[in-house]
Amino acid sequence: MHYVSEILPSLISGTGMTLSIFFWTIIISIPLGILVGLGMMTRFKPLTWIINIYVWLMRGTPLLLQLIFVFYGLPIIGVVFPRYEAALFAFILNYTAYFAEIFRGGLQAIPAGQYESARVLRLTNWQTLRKIVIPQVVKIVLPSIGNEVINLVKDSSLVYVIGLGDLLRAGNVAMARDVTLLPMVLVAVIYLLLTAVCTLVLRRLEKHYSYWR
Amino acid sequence: MLELKNISKKFDGKVILDNVNLTVQDGQILTIVGPSGAGKTTLLRCISGLASVDGGQFLLDGKPFDPATNRDNDSVIGVVFQDFQLFPNLTVLQNVTLAPTMVLKKNAQTVTTEARNLLQRLNLDGKADLYPYELSGGQKQRVAIVRALAMHPKLLCYDEPTSALDPDLRHEVEQIILNLKQEGMTQIVVTHDIPFAENIADQMLRVEPKQN
Numbered sequence: 371m372h373y374v375s376e377i378l379p380s381l382i383s384g385t386g387m388t389l390s391i392f393f394w395t396i397i398i399s400i401p402l403g404i405l406v407g408l409g410m411m412t413r414f415k416p417l418t419w420i421i422n423i424y425v426w427l428m429r430g431t432p433l434l435l436q437l438i439f440v441f442y443g444l445p446i447i448g449v450v451f452p453r454y455e456a457a458l459f460a461f462i463l464n465y466t467a468y469f470a471e472i473f474r475g476g477l478q479a480i481p482a483g484q485y486e487s488a489r490v491l492r493l494t495n496w497q498t499l500r501k502i503v504i505p506q507v508v509k510i511v512l513p514s515i516g517n518e519v520i521n522l523v524k525d526s527s528l529v530y531v532i533g534l535g536d537l538l539r540a541g542n543v544a545m546a547r548d549v550t551l552l553p554m555v556l557v558a559v560i561y562l563l564l565t566a567v568c569t570l571v572l573r574r575l576e577k578h579y580s581y582w583r
Numbered sequence: 584m585l586e587l588k589n590i591s592k593k594f595d596g597k598v599i600l601d602n603v604n605l606t607v608q609d610g611q612i613l614t615i616v617g618p619s620g621a622g623k624t625t626l627l628r629c630i631s632g633l634a635s636v637d638g639g640q641f642l643l644d645g646k647p648f649d650p651a652t653n654r655d656n657d658s659v660i661g662v663v664f665q666d667f668q669l670f671p672n673l674t675v676l677q678n679v680t681l682a683p684t685m686v687l688k689k690n691a692q693t694v695t696t697e698a699r700n701l702l703q704r705l706n707l708d709g710k711a712d713l714y715p716y717e718l719s720g721g722q723k724q725r726v727a728i729v730r731a732l733a734m735h736p737k738l739l740c741y742d743e744p745t746s747a748l749d750p751d752l753r754h755e756v757e758q759i760i761l762n763l764k765q766e767g768m769t770q771i772v773v774t775h776d777i778p779f780a781e782n783i784a785d786q787m788l789r790v791e792p793k794q795n
Contacts, residue, residue, distance in 0.1 A: 487668035491681070492686045
């Protein structure tokens with residue numbers, strides 16, 4: 371118990387980094403994902419090609435590799451990010467691609483009749499999107515978004531590769547120093563707590579949207 | 584009064600509508616009948632602006648108009664879709680009031696009062712706060728009619744209004760359409776149900792599949 375209270379502060383500070391990567395990625399990449407998802411649906415072909423290549427790159431290579439490229443690779447062409455910003459940039463790029471695919475699926479699930487029905491009622495495109503399409507898409511995509519959110523909690527541990535001190539790294543340091551697996555057990559417990567909170571919040575959200583079907 | 588002059592429409596070079604001419608007088612009911620694939624629904628989609636035409640002219644009250652770009656005026660053309668297409672995320676009342684408040688910029692209270700009156704007239708009292716999934720097929724259709732009426736259309740179009748309903752509800756739809764006629768509503772009904780069409784029609788248009 372004494373040992374636990376000794377290493378806990380460093381684990382908690384690592385958790386702070388994990389949460390900060392987590393929240394900023396969610397806050398920025400979900401709206402971006404909606405925009406990119408809408409972009410995939412436009413009839414303007416060059417835009418959809420660019421987006422498709424982007425999504426292919428992001429989903430087709432490991433996030434770990436993308437982190438390395440952003441932090442060590444981009445400086446070669448003169449783009450230098452500090453460690454934390456590099457990590458955020460890579461995570462946002464990567465997660466936006468996944469979210470965009472999810473939103474595209476959600477948008478395609480809305481029957482054409484809903485748009486036509488809005489059109490004969492003379493709603494503008496923006497009104498249709500805001501009042502009819504987006505509320506329905508949100509409900510459809512929520513379970514898939516939830517999956518990604520849970521993944522993100524754990525994926526954030528990849529930032530160790532560019533030297534950021536997150537939760538897993540804090541555990542790793544303690545493990546190597548004290549030659550015991552106990553810090554890692556604590557790390558696992560903290561990750562479980564974080565994902566449990568996410569799961570609860572997502573359940574609440576799904577329940578909130580269950581008033582119609 | 585709606586007039587169609589030499590309306591034609593092609594899909595991938597295949598002629599669907601070939602020089603259609605027709606006139607619907609105010610307050611009358613035109614039924615469009617014919618076998619599947621004859622272009623009934625396409626004609627309705629052209630009139631309501633959901634499909635563009637390849638030739639011909641539309642006149643509404645004697646003035647030329649293009650249904651596909653028909654906006655920002657009071658020549659609303661209402662449509663009751665075959666599968667109703669209510670908005671599932673909105674209550675019955677919200678389905679009805681959404682467009683009048685957002686598009687016609689009417690006062691929310693006026694719109695709500697009017698919507699409740701319409702709902703009552705179509706035998707939907709007590710349903711205002713339900714969501715579409717809680718309604719029967721007939722109720723959904725009546726909500727779709729109320730939603731279209733709330734926009735004060737010049738013309739109300741129905742695509743196969745009897746096809747998604749139980750046979751015994753057919754009479755009820757007839758009654759609704761005839762009641763609206765008494766109030767002066769001009770209506771166009773696409774159907775493959777000939778007896779139903781004969782019961783309501785002032786004028787019947789038969790469309791046949793084109794041979795080419």
